[in-house]
Amino acid sequence: MINNVVLVGRLTKDPDLRYTPAGAAVATFTLAVNRNFTDKSGNREADFIQCVIWRKSAELMANMARKGTLVGIVGRIQTRNYDNQQGQRVYVTEVVADSFQLLESKSQSEQRSPGSNSNANYSNNNSNNSNNNFNQTSPKNEMPDFSRDVDPFGNDGSTVDISDDDLPF
Incomplete structure (x- = not known):
């Protein structure tokens, strides 16, 4: 079975961070995801x-x-479902996020909301139930270094000797 979701959207409010009685952190949030089309009025x-x-x-996520x-x-x-205080069964459909990534720079984020942080990718590693299983990577916001030699093979401008038998075409 396949159950994968990938979403890109904006948070409608700050994530709500809580802790279970066992001490596991859980944050709930709502993403506003634009549809690919416009209505009759544009x-x-x-x-x-x-x-x-x-x-x-x-x-x-709650901190960043x-x-x-x-x-x-x-x-x-x-x-999932539960019975509310009136005894009615309530059904809830939600996305359980395994990882998230902030998709704008720190400066873009701060223009809208002071205190936001830079681009980063965060994920839970669900290979076992340990609370310490997570991967954190933070891509650098630097330009790549193109100052190296133009020749990717390290030759100093000389031609590469390849026989016709070595070519796949």
């Missing part, structure tokens, strides 16, 4: 998708993302 509509993220990634932050998430759809 306005672009959005879907508001309920999401949840667990453990260290939840703490990182703010209302309006452009976020990409990867996860799965999950449905």
